[in-house]
Amino acid sequence: MLDIIIRQANLPTQERALDIAIKGDRIVDISPKIAGDAHEEINADGRLVSPPFTDPHFHMDATLSLGLPRMNVSGTLLEGIALWGELKPLLTQEAIAERALRYCDLAVSQGLLSIRSHVDVSTAPLVGVEAMLQVRKQVAPYIDLQLVAFPQDGLYRTKDAEENLIRALDMGVDVIGGIPHFERTMADGAKSVTRLAELAAERGLKLDLHCDESDDPMSRHVETLAYETTRLGLGGHVTASHVTAMHSYDNYYATKLIPLIAESGMNVVPNPLINITLQGRSDTYPRRRGLTRVPELRAAGVNVAFGQDCTMDPWYSLGSADMLEVAHMGVHAVPMTSREAIEWAFTSVTLNGAQAMGLPDPTIRVGGPANMVLLQAQNPIEAVRMKATRLVVIKNGKVLARTAPRTAKLNLPDRPTSLDPADYAPASNTSAN
Ligand code: FE2
Numbered sequence: 001m002l003d004i005i006i007r008q009a010n011l012p013t014q015e016r017a018l019d020i021a022i023k024g025d026r027i028v029d030i031s032p033k034i035a036g037d038a039h040e041e042i043n044a045d046g047r048l049v050s051p052p053f054t055d056p057h058f059h060m061d062a063t064l065s066l067g068l069p070r071m072n073v074s075g076t077l078l079e080g081i082a083l084w085g086e087l088k089p090l091l092t093q094e095a096i097a098e099r100a101l102r103y104c105d106l107a108v109s110q111g112l113l114s115i116r117s118h119v120d121v122s123t124a125p126l127v128g129v130e131a132m133l134q135v136r137k138q139v140a141p142y143i144d145l146q147l148v149a150f151p152q153d154g155l156y157r158t159k160d161a162e163e164n165l166i167r168a169l170d171m172g173v174d175v176i177g178g179i180p181h182f183e184r185t186m187a188d189g190a191k192s193v194t195r196l197a198e199l200a201a202e203r204g205l206k207l208d209l210h211c212d213e214s215d216d217p218m219s220r221h222v223e224t225l226a227y228e229t230t231r232l233g234l235g236g237h238v239t240a241s242h243v244t245a246m247h248s249y250d251n252y253y254a255t256k257l258i259p260l261i262a263e264s265g266m267n268v269v270p271n272p273l274i275n276i277t278l279q280g281r282s283d284t285y286p287r288r289r290g291l292t293r294v295p296e297l298r299a300a301g302v303n304v305a306f307g308q309d310c311t312m313d314p315w316y317s318l319g320s321a322d323m324l325e326v327a328h329m330g331v332h333a334v335p336m337t338s339r340e341a342i343e344w345a346f347t348s349v350t351l352n353g354a355q356a357m358g359l360p361d362p363t364i365r366v367g368g369p370a371n372m373v374l375l376q377a378q379n380p381i382e383a384v385r386m387k388a389t390r391l392v393v394i395k396n397g398k399v400l401a402r403t404a405p406r407t408a409k410l411n412l413p414d415r416p417t418s419l420d421p422a423d424y425a426p427a428s429n430t431s432a433n
Contacts, residue, residue, distance in 0.1 A: 002023050002034075002036060002037065003022050004020075004039065004394070004397065005020070005021050006041075007019050008043065009049035009374070010044070010048045010049065011048075011050075012346070012350075017046050019031060020034075021036075022394070024370075025398075026368070027366055027367065029366060030365070040399075044374055046378060047391070047422065048380065049373070050346075050364070050383070051350045051364055051372060052395070053350060054349060054362075055115045055116070055307055055308045055349075056116045056239065056269050056353045056356040056357050057116060057241050058118070058308055058310075058311075059117060059119075059310060059313060060135070061118075061128035062084065062313040062314060064099040064102055064311070064313070065087060066314075069083075075277070076281055079314075080314040080316075084314045084315075087314065088123065091127055093127045093131040093134070094131075096127065096131035100131065100132065101138065108142060109390065109393070109403065110321045111373035113395055114144040114362075116145075116147075116175065116307075117145065117146070117147055118147075119148065119168070121149045121150060121151055121152075121164045121167075122153040123160070126167065129147075129168045129171055130171075141396075142396075142400055146174045146175055146206075147173045148175040148176070148208050149169055149177050150179070151165050151178060151179065152179065156183050156191070166199075169203065169205070175207065176196050176205050176207045177196075177209060178192050178193065178207075180211060180224070181211070181221055181245070182210075186218070186219075189221050190221065193209065193225050194224065197229065198228075200232075206237045207238045208269075209239070215282065219245040220245070220249075222245075226240075226261045226266060234266075235264070236267060236303070237358065238265075238267070240267070240269070241268075242269070242271060242275065242292070244290045244292055246293050247288060247290050247292060247293065254296065258296055259300060261297065261300070261302055262297075267355065268297055268302055269356055270306060270307070271306070271309035272291060272329040272334075273309065273316065273329050275333070276290065276291065277316065278315070279291075289333055304348060304352060306349050308323065323353075324346075324387040325387050327345040328384050328385075330345050342385075346380035346381070370394055370397040373393050374390070374394075375388040375391065376391055376405050376422045379425075386421055389403050391405060405420065407420050408421075
């Protein structure tokens with residue numbers, strides 16, 4: 001007796017719909033017609049079943065704090081930083097944990113089951129670290145939550161940041177963070193990259209730096225990060241997040257830099273929702289988009305994964321744990337609108353995010369863990385287009401969340417009485433014109 005059979009599922013890379021059989025926490029069969037009984041049958045009816053979504057860049061210690069202690073009236077990065085400074089002394093472990101858990105509930109409903117969250121370690125006491133360690137333990141059965149010790153105010157700009165960062169690692173935080181472009185000088189920024197990369201090598205930990213999140217064409221810390229990654233042999237254990245300044249580098253420098261990034265083996269994580277809203281704000285017109293060079297990085301073979309960064313916090317008042325919204329914004333803001341690139345955007349918030357986080361390949365396959373999401377869309381491009389409803393979310397063979405399909409009841413003369421947005425796929429070659 002099987003536990004779950006999903007009938008007629010479209011998998012991201014398969015031409016035809018297949019049945020998926022789940023027993024316990026494993027996928028035991030994927031074939032055109034699976035015989036036998038299961039405790040539950042789910043009819044996908046030609047809709048997409050994909051690996052769960054991944055968010056390799058988030059700030060869960062700040063999420064859902066929008067409005068505390070006041071709103072970011074201007075919506076700018078500078079007011080967001082000032083606001084976070086006002087909020088930090090008021091934070092309690094209980095309140096951070098409660099908001100983070102509410103966010104995790106939302107993430108599960110959106111099929112988002114792997115998250116890397118930076119946690120501010122600039123100032124003691126480390127209430128954010130305490131809270132997030134508690135949350136990591138609590139959500140472990142259903143969310144892979146990685147924590148990054150993030151000296152948000154700079155490793156060398158505040159007196160105890162380095163000591164606090166090391167204490168956070170000793171407390172069990174998984175990944176080393178940093179923010180070289182925010183140090184007082186370029187030299188201090190480069191020194192912080194070297195120090196943090198050496199710490200990662202010593203401790204055998206991953207490294208994920210907010211790197212060159214700026215419009216400054218001279219902010220070139222990613223070059224040092226690539227150098228240190230190669231020198232210390234850290235490869236895919238390293239991630240350069242944001243890298244928005246690459247948008248503003250001159251083309252000659254970019255063509256020298258990108259092969260060095262590829263050679264190092266590091267990952268790059270742009271955050272389209274935040275980059276498109278926070279960068280270019282001091283420009284008049286034309287106004288820069290501030291997205292890093294995604295097509296060129298991809299062409300060089302770099303693993304690029306989109307992150308979300310923020311949801312309802314001092315820096316961003318929108319967001320909904322929806323990685324399809326992130327992919328959708330990436331497609332527009334880069335821009336990259338070929339069919340291949342839109343499909344890639346879907347992969348960037350599933351497989352590529354898992355790779356950046358160092359997780360096992362989540363591709364749906366026989367023998368693999370039964371982790372998947374049934375979407376109200378036929379294929380990855382339609383999923384991005386519609387930011388498709390997550391109809392069923394499954395982790396380790398257990399249904400964690402269900403959402404009713406989006407439909408509309410119509411009352412129009414001589415027209416259908418209901419509308420399913422997933423029926424608006426492109427016409428096939430065989431359709432009549
Ligand atoms: Fe960030």
